[in-house]
Amino acid sequence: MAKCNKKSKSKRVPLRKKHKIIRKLKEHQKKKAKEAKKLEINTKPKLDKDPANELPLNEEELKALSDRRQRTREELAANKKDRAQKRKLGVLDDEDIEGGDENPSGVTRKVDNSEKAFYKELVKVIEASDVILEVLDARDPLGTRSVDMEKMVLSAGPDKHLVLLLNKIDLVPRESAEKWLKYLREELPAVAFKCSTQEQNSNLGWKSAPKAGKTKNLLQTSDCLGAETLIKLLKNYSRSHDIKKSITVGIIGLPNVGKSSIINSLKRSHVVNVGATPGLTRSMQEVHLDKNVKLLDCPGVVMLKSAANDATVALRNCKRIEKLDDPVGPVKEILKLCPEQVLVTLYKVPSFDSVDDFLQKVAIARGKFKKGGVVDIDVTARIVLHDWNEGKIPYYTMPPKRNADEPSEARIVSELGKEFNIDEVYGSESTIIGSLKSVNEFIPVEVAATCPLNFDMVMPEDNQGNDGGDQRMESGEDATNVSVEEKTKSATTRQNEKLYAEEGMLNTKMRKADKKRRKKENQTSTMEHDVYEFKVGYVKESSAMETGDEDESHLKKNRFELPCGLDLGDE
Numbered sequence: 001m002a003k004c005n006k007k008s009k010s011k012r013v014p015l016r017k018k019h020k021i022i023r024k025l026k027e028h029q030k031k032k033a034k035e036a037k038k039l040e041i042n043t044k045p046k047l048d049k050d051p052a053n054e055l056p057l058n059e060e061e062l063k064a065l066s067d068r069r070q071r072t073r074e075e076l077a078a079n080k081k082d083r084a085q086k087r088k089l090g091v092l093d094d095e096d097i098e099g100g101d102e103n104p105s106g107v108t109r110k111v112d113n114s115e116k117a118f119y120k121e122l123v124k125v126i127e128a129s130d131v132i133l134e135v136l137d138a139r140d141p142l143g144t145r146s147v148d149m150e151k152m153v154l155s156a157g158p159d160k161h162l163v164l165l166l167n168k169i170d171l172v173p174r175e176s177a178e179k180w181l182k183y184l185r186e187e188l189p190a191v192a193f194k195c196s197t198q199e200q201n202s203n204l205g206w207k208s209a210p211k212a213g214k215t216k217n218l219l220q221t222s223d224c225l226g227a228e229t230l231i232k233l234l235k236n237y238s239r240s241h242d243i244k245k246s247i248t249v250g251i252i253g254l255p256n257v258g259k260s261s262i263i264n265s266l267k268r269s270h271v272v273n274v275g276a277t278p279g280l281t282r283s284m285q286e287v288h289l290d291k292n293v294k295l296l297d298c299p300g301v302v303m304l305k306s307a308a309n310d311a312t313v314a315l316r317n318c319k320r321i322e323k324l325d326d327p328v329g330p331v332k333e334i335l336k337l338c339p340e341q342v343l344v345t346l347y348k349v350p351s352f353d354s355v356d357d358f359l360q361k362v363a364i365a366r367g368k369f370k371k372g373g374v375v376d377i378d379v380t381a382r383i384v385l386h387d388w389n390e391g392k393i394p395y396y397t398m399p400p401k402r403n404a405d406e407p408s409e410a411r412i413v414s415e416l417g418k419e420f421n422i423d424e425v426y427g428s429e430s431t432i433i434g435s436l437k438s439v440n441e442f443i444p445v446e447v448a449a450t451c452p453l454n455f456d457m458v459m460p461e462d463n464q465g466n467d468g469g470d471q472r473m474e475s476g477e478d479a480t481n482v483s484v485e486e487k488t489k490s491a492t493t494r495q496n497e498k499l500y501a502e503e504g505m506l507n508t509k510m511r512k513a514d515k516k517r518r519k520k521e522n523q524t525s526t527m528e529h530d531v532y533e534f535k536v537g538y539v540k541e542s543s544a545m546e547t548g549d550e551d552e553s554h555l556k557k558n559r560f561e562l563p564c565g566l567d568l569g570d571e
Ligand SMILES: Nc1nc2c(ncn2[C@@H]2O[C@H](COP(=O)(O)OP(=O)(O)OP(=O)(O)O)[C@@H](O)[C@H]2O)c(=O)[nH]1
Pocket: 167, 168, 169, 170, 171, 193, 194, 195, 196, 197, 253, 254, 255, 256, 257, 258, 259, 260, 261, 262, 273, 274, 275, 276, 277, 278, 279, 280, 281, 282, 298, 299, 300, 391
């Protein structure tokens, strides 16, 4: 019988010992390899290089391989080009375009694309800004102006200042730019601007205002024009207010007017996304110009539910071209606005008699065919629309005549102007305007100015009316007191008061006051319920009154329907 060793030893060793052994072994092997290398033992004899060893495939196979590679490369390049062109035309869907928004730090995030979400971003930008720049397209400043947005700004508080920025001045003749600046400056401070269209990531060019007489070729570069003037204006503002901290400048406007391009041009680098697709900016983005000036980029807000498929909206570039149900309709409008000869020359097509005929001819000239050789009218119409929005079909408008009974804002503007030292700023801008081409130099098409767009949607919050807030306005001061005060009030305050009176205007101050009041009322009513037994009758009566008030304020919907109020001359 085998003897059972009760005290058999385990072979397990502590890890410390195990690692020590492994290390020793490695050191030993290393030492051995070193010695072998020294003595040149174990080194394999070097083979002479034989081309046959290097090329295991025969010549034919090699040729086929390189052909295949070349084909794949070409296919990839064609695909890339196609996608780039589609993106430029706005024919790619949201999912195809990189999801979400890219912030200055390059981090992409998924954001809500609805108009309501854009509207909320607009409210955020207005609330956070001291100066708000409303960007207008110089080709149709009135058509790209949003009266509702302006009212939101002016009613958001007396310390908000609205400045109009006439962008894309390189696309309009001098005569038009001059007249529009004069027209807009009768209402608000306005500055002319041209963004940098350079594509590099940094060092975007600026052109300083040259000395008089040296204005030639100023617009032939892709450099930005008017940046110095704009920065001067902002600095003047912070100086006039003796602002030690930084000022925040919100940049608002309809889609595609060039808000993001302005930020990139001022910053002199591509810090925010830019493109010919409306709705590219989807959330508020913050960019520090320097330690004193912070810029806020805002998504373009339209809120045009009822006119979503209106051809004129497409011509203002407010809607993504790929989202249009009928791209031929807006092209029909373009044909009505542009003389035939302009389009014939531009598209190098023979004369045409209808929109379909025109699109067919353009499709053939551009080689836009579907499978089976059928001309692709849809894609061609989108190309023409894109050309219109990008300025390849040159057009401009002239300001309308003002109504004789329209109230003059000249005094208010001059007072506002003092805060920005407007005269100095306008003076430095004249050479830039002088450098623009005259109407006779590039023969653009003159079209009638369109009416500003109004928001067409019930506001997200229905309790933001003007019935609950401005204590000063509510306090019931007598008429004489008011009139004495009127004289001492600043221009902005007067302008704001005028706007507070508008039905359904957003007034953040009023909204906050209203919220506070309701919170207080709720608290009191809860307290009163606690002591219900003691004053039943009184509580019943007062809460009934309060509920009545509340109901009324809840029923009040703020509908942004404002009269155009403009005499559009011939229109
Ligand atoms: N010719 C010319 N084109 C401009 C100018 N400014 C902007 N653009 C072009 O206008 C298009 C729209 O510019 P964006 O800066 O993306 O416009 P946006 O207002 O930020 O647009 P959203 O993000 O949709 O709100 C781009 O293709 C720009 O290259 C300008 O001064 N001159």
